[in-house]
Amino acid sequence: MSVPPKFAGLKLSASAPQESQHTLELYLDYVCPFSAKMFNTFYAMSPQIALQYGPRLQVLFRQHIQPWHPSSTLxxxxGVAVLRLAPEKFWDFSAALFKHQTEFFDVNVVNETRNSTYERLAKIAGSVGVDERKFLDLLRIPEVPDEDGHLxxxxQITNDLKWIIKTDRVIGVHxxxxxxxxxxxxxxxxxxxTAAQWGEWLAQNVV
Incomplete structure (x- = not known):
């Protein structure tokens, strides 16, 4: 599947030409332990993968929200805010967030406000070089109705998030x-x- 230019940061090999590429899409949830396991193994291999397969393979991180964990949406x-502000930092941000993922599990967010969770996420974004103030400006929810009284x-990234959710629903990923x-x-x-299993699978399929 292709992605709009504004989501180019999803690609691990964003500069590679499209016409001769295999496409590997990883549907991952930031608060899923199994997603973290896959991401951590694969991302650690990414320099080797880029060196070995170069323009023959593009890799996409597909953000996959699991709504039974409310913090998954947040x-x-x-992630979408990072794509807006610094798309080249998306994979680094994802790596940092997966390292801290248990801090956003149900028990660790149940008693904090939504904006407070965003503030903690901003610290992680800042750790990889994303502007924390601009990040929070995109995510904070106003505490009063808007000019028309809407609640x-x-x-500011709601519409982008809708696009990401729609791509999941279109192909039925669960x-x-x-x-x-x-x-x-x-x-x-x-x-x-394991890294060895990934290496074997890639060697057999990216030809």
Missing amino acids: THEA NVGN VSPTVFFNGVEERSISSSF
């Missing part, structure tokens, strides 16, 4: 992580894949 909003005002290869679900890939 963490993915944070369900959302934030569990996380889910992997697609060249537009087809690749069920042989597991969150428990």
